Amino acid sequence: MTDIPANASCHCGAVKVEFLMIEGLAGMRRCDCSLCRRIKPAAVTGRVGELRIIAGEDQLKLYQFGTKTAKHWFCKICGTHTHHQRRSNPNEYGVNVGCLEGVDPRLAGRAEWVDGVHHPSDEL
Secondary structure, X not given: OOOEEEEEEOOOOOOEEEEEXXXXXXXXXXXXXXXXXXXXXXXXXXXXXXXXXXXXXXXXEEEOOOOOOOEXXXXXXXXXXXXXXXXXXXXXXXXXXXXXOOOOHHHOOOOEEEOOOOOHHHOO
């Protein structure tokens, strides 16, 4: 599948990112870890080094927990979870499908569920 250029933004518009979706919407997935269960974002995949913050870098707040491998970014103004660096693959970002510009998440299809509760790095 060809990489697809995409833009995403938080609710208030202060944070804007651009990236290449690796698998398009077909690669959309949800995690059931303790944080994702609460914020419920379905995410599409982009590569670390290819996601670019084009506005609002100073408005992003980093949140980490547990092993502190995953890095979750939220807009400090509106609280929107825009993207995260994955624990399952630190070379990838997950970008919140609800933040994608021009995409109706109701029409995006089903997201695969991944097991974030029983992650191999937590069982060492």
